[in-house]
Amino acid sequence: MAMSFGFLIEEGSPVIWRGLMVMQALEKLMRQVYWDDIDYLIVDTPPGTGDTHLTLIQNLPINGVVLVTTPQKAALEVTKRGAKMYKKLNIPIIGLVENMSTVICPSCSTNIKVFGSDTEKLVKDINIEILESFPLNESTAEACDKVYKCKAAHVQIDFSINSLRKMSDNRILNATKMNGIEGKTPFLIGVAGGTASGKSTVCKRIMEKLGQVEVDSKQRQVVCISQDSFYRELTPSEIARAEKGQFNFDHPDAFNDTLIKDTLTDILAGKMVQIPIYDYRHHSLKKDEVLTIYPADVVLFEGILVFYFPEVRKLFHMKLFVDTDSDTRLARRVPRDIIERGRDLDQVLNQYMNFVKPAFEEFCSPTKKFADVIIPRGADNHVAIDLIVQHIREILTNRPTRNSEERALAASKLLNASPCQSPSKRGLVGNDGVFKRPH
């Protein structure tokens, strides 16, 4: 498949765009083209180190970059600058393709180096290899000029397939690394807060803004898991008490914290996991039903006591606390429990006064101090959510360079920063749709 903005404009008409429009066009090409189930996505970029390259790096999981240059000094200079930029941003360079390396004399077949041999010096300097060298060839030039839409494409495809074959021997294309990041170790975000504070809604908004809701569960870059899946099995007498609203579901003992720790540890190891599904109406885990969580880049784990257990708490790379006032939470919980969880009003209020409120004060509220970022008003706090989404996008491109403390610091800096960002940053926030993970 091939797609270009050139296909969408009238033949011969110029494209007169400012940088921001180029970036919008790129967004459309990345997210609004039906790419089907492709093995490789090759993006042909302009030379240099401009907004186009940065937009791509910030928005796509990139296995690696192929540099293409002619051997002229000016072209090599631009290529060198590009190579340095990719290295700085941790994008692996697969290698370099040299075009017009030589000219073959049609009468005596002598191979003439018209532009010198500085390409070899460049690849040595930046420590990469030359993947292919193509002579300036009459038939290629002719194909490009005359029948570029079919024959040149044919030449290009031959070249690409040969190079891809070579590259597939190359460990960069086979690696799980994206933008130089180990793709299978997710960034784990804990989301705590009182009952009905809006934890699930905040996670949902984050997923929506990252375009993850519509994505098939196997392909999601960001997934969300609820701590409620880890309520422990109750004994028959505990179930009887629960049915009368007399069981304390807000106490840490109600959870299987060992299973939480083991599951999150497996997730961090890049494994696929299966988690139980909780049935609030029957206060029990659904029999013979589990939810499969496929490896993702970012995992959100939300629940009232996700920061309570020290062994679990230390697994998070970033901790968010949704801080919504108690009256609002109670006003939300009452209809939710009656409509969605099959309770009656008395039961909800008794449970709230006897267990939910005291347990919140004793076990949940004190964990706010562990949070890196506190989100007042939950999902209504669009600024905080946009900043978190922006931070997650940065994580997707910058993971290897940061440890957990630096990330937390970056997150809090981000939330203290002015929401006014550079146009390119502003363009990133709120963009729907994220590319499929190629592994």
Ligand SMILES: Nc1ncnc2c1ncn2[C@@H]1O[C@H](COP(=O)(O)OP(=O)(O)O)[C@@H](O)[C@H]1O
């Ligand atoms: N900002 C909000 N405005 C109005 N209703 C909300 C808001 N956030 C959450 N809710 C509603 O409150 C209830 C509890 O929200 P939820 O996100 O499930 O909280 P939690 O996951 O913290 O228990 C849900 O019915 C949800 O639709």
Ligand SMILES: O=c1ccn([C@@H]2O[C@H](COP(=O)(O)O)[C@@H](O)[C@H]2O)c(=O)[nH]1
């Ligand atoms: O069987 C159950 C299990 C849990 N609860 C209540 O649920 C909340 C936690 O879920 P949130 O979505 O964070 O509100 C907790 O306060 C428990 O009291 C329940 O009532 N019955």
